[in-house]
Structure formats: structure tokens, C-alpha cells
Amino acid sequence: MERDLQASGSEMDLELSSEALEYGRFALRAIEAAGGDQLVQRAEVEPNARDELVAPVLEELGAFDLDPCGDEDDRQAAAALCRSFGYWAVPYPVAGRLCRPRDLGADGLLVVDERSPAGVITGAGHRWVAVDLDGRRSWARPRPTNDPVRRTAFVEAIDLDPIDGGGASVVALALVLPCWSLLGMLDRAITLTRSHVLERTQFGQALAAFQGVQFQLVDAEVERSGLEALARFTLWSIGAHPEQALQDALALRLAAVEAAETVFRVAHQLHGANGFCDETVLSWVSRYSQPLRRLPLGRSATLAELTRRVGRQGLTGIFGLDEVPFPFSLRADSPSPG
Secondary structure (H helix, E strand, O other): OOOOEEEOOEEEOOOOOHHHHHHHHHHHHHHHHHOOHHHHHHHHHOHHHHHHHHHHHHHHOOHHHOOOOOOHHHHHHHHHHHHHHHHOOOOOOHHHHHOOOHHHOOOEEEEOOOOOOEEOOOOOOOOEEEEOOOOOEEEEEEEOOOOOHHHHOOOEEEEEEEEEOOOHHHHHHHHHHHHHHHHHHHHHHHHHHHHHHHHOEEOOEEHHHOHHHHHHHHHHHHHHHHHHHHHHHHHHHHHHOHHHHHHHHHHHHHHHHHHHHHHHHHHHHHHHHHHHOOOOHHHHHHHOOHHHHHOOOOHHHHHHHHHHHHOOOOOOHHHOOOOOOOOOOOOOOOOOOO
């Protein structure tokens, strides 16, 4: 039975608002009108024109007027926007632009591992600030490479010029929004794979009719839908429980990376060899999911950092029965943004 929840005195609402959902759908249509899947292909050919290709879409959507760091409605809209950009695999640091530190006059924010700082900023231009997981901020100076972006996926190593330690309050959000972009990519990967197995035939019947294929798709969808539930919870947690938001954000990141491993493994297996060819959209989506899965920390490093911060205390949130009464309701949406 559905009922409102009270979690530590704050009502838990894991649904995005209708306005945020509509904003995400509008963003989907705007990206499609601007080129859709062609955007990533054009950016790969002309990496220095990447900002010219994408920034006008963000301006049309009013993205730079959002304040996800300070306003709950804007935070939900930013999440929906990142998911839509992920759905089209637009190779642009949208989350970083949305989380830009306004007090420094910077244009974007990168969460980095201070031991090997890097960001998806090839051809993006602008002034970037880097922040580590402890909130230490630095100006980011890119170290350009001659490697083709097809190999680097727009990732550049950066040098750090320290500024201050004033970035702790935004680290969690700057980790969470890229997870929404990755969620959009998983939406697309499953949509593409479903279409593929319905259209392709083997031994006189559609691939989708084989029980083994159905089991694999179910495994992938369980991972995707579980990530969506956790992403909604973590977005709520940032506003409701900022003291534990970084732990929740790291847990979400770990779940996102693990879900991506499963979903893309299934998608590539069911597409077969052509899933790695550029004639197949899945190839582009998979390639440009890699920076989101590896930066600022990969799976093992994220797990180690989460373990270090949580220690023996463990996580609270939706898995802590003493904190949140059950049952609670999550709408079972189809795998599409919003």
C-alpha cells in the first residue's frame, strides 16, 4: 500500500516532479532536433567545435539559469537534463557546467582524483575548477594530447593550481549528476538492444523469442531500474541529509559503474560483432560511457573510497530499516529518460 514516508523528519519523495520530467522530455526533443546521434559523430571529427555544437542547445533549454546546488526544483531539472544528454550520448560535460562554482567566476567544475586528475574537457573551452573528494579546489590547466579523441573520448589530463578548500558542499552533487547521464546511456542501450532482438531472426524466429535472450535482458533491466531507484534516492538525500550526501553519492557511483558493466555486456553480447561497429549506435553510446565509468574513480577505487569513509558504520538511507519505514512506492517507469 502506498503511503508517505517520514525519514528523519523529512518527507521522502523519490519521484521527480512533473515539471522536471517534462523538462527532460523537452531536452530529448531539443537534442534530437540539434542532430541527435549525429552530434557525437560530428564532435569526434571536429573536437574543437564541441562547445559550438552543444552550448547553443543548453542555452536554448535555459540550462545555465538552473541552480542545482541551491534549489531542489532546479536540482531535479538538472538530473533530468543530464539523463537526456546521456540518452543521446552527447559527449559534453553537462554536469560540470551545471555545477560550476559561481563564487570563482568559473564555467565548469570537475571532480578529480588528486593522484591523477583528468576531465572530459577536450574542445570544451572555458575556465574549469577541479575539486577533490575532500573539497579542495584548484584551477584546472589542461594538458593537451595529440591522441585522437576516438581513443581518448575527450579526456585530458590536467594540472592543478590550488585555490582553497571551499568545495565540499558541491562534491556530492557533482558526483551524482554524471550518474544520471550514465543512467540515460543505459536507457538507450536497453532500448537499442530490445529493438535489435525483436528485429533480428535466427533459426526462423526473432532473437527475442529465445529464453536465454529474455533472461539476459531481464538481468540488464534489473540493473538499470535499480540504478534509477538509487539515483532518485540520492538526489533527494543531497537536500534532505547533506551530512551523509557524499557517502550516498559514492554508493550511487559504485552502483552506476556496476550496472553499466552488466547492461553494456548484455547489449554487446546480444548485438554480436556489429555492436562494436560504428554503423551501430550502441558502439558510440558504449564508447562515450567510458569516461563516466572511469572518472574520477573506477569501480575498485570507488569501492575503496566508500569503504574508507563509511568504515564499520555502514550506509543508512533506503537500506537502513531503522531510518526509513517500509514499504515505499517507486513507479515502474519504462527505460526512457524521465
